[in-house]
Amino acid sequence: MKNKSIFAIGGVVSAIVVIAGIVYGTGKTSDSTQVHLQPGDLQLVAMGKKIYDANCASCHGRDFKGEANWRERSDDGLLPAPPHDETGHTWHHPDEVLFELTKYGPAKMIGDGYQSAMPGFEDVLTDEEIIASLSYIKSRWPEEIRLRHDQINQSATQ
Structure with a gap:
């Protein structure tokens, strides 16, 4: 059981490293749009709540708690929604990584046959809707976490 948990955590860490390398290598989304979440924009956050409730809450939860045992692969080999x-770990990633993960999905970003239950939303949501949903998520974090996330964004753009 312990080895299974270590393997699952290793897989998550490896996926994150690959994703970060893809995005940090360019510093921009694939369509060259700079992404900046706006948790203080009340209109955007309200729009984001509707989008999150309709597209994300079924897996990640209306309370943002994710699925049980999200660090361990399920019997189907997929990681549950975090x-x-x-x-x-959402707030550990800069805006651009969060945007790319949401737009394209982990499987497409990582490639090499990686499988994920998370779909990409590029054919479902506009870029503005993705930014709105992510801004809503960030607006719900405690102030300390938002500030730490801002620091992560600053480090990512340097």
Whole structure:
């Protein structure tokens, strides 16, 4: 059981490293749009809540808690949906990585046959809708976590 958990965590870390390398290598999304989440824009956040509720909450939860045992692969070999609150790893990624993961999905970003239950939303949501949903998520984080996330964004653009 312990080895299974270590393997699952290793897989998550490897996927994150690959994704970060893809995005950090360019510093921009694939369509050269700079991405900046706006958790203080109340109109955008309200729009984001509707989008999140309709497209994300079924897996990540209306309370952002994600699925149980999200660090361990399920019997089907896929990782459950992680939480988007301060207990998860969402806030550890800069805006651009979050945008790319949402738009294209982990499988497309990582490639090499990687499988994920998370679909890409490029044919479902506009870029503005993706930014709105991510801005809504960020607006729900405690202030300390938002500030730390801002620092992560600053480091990513240097």
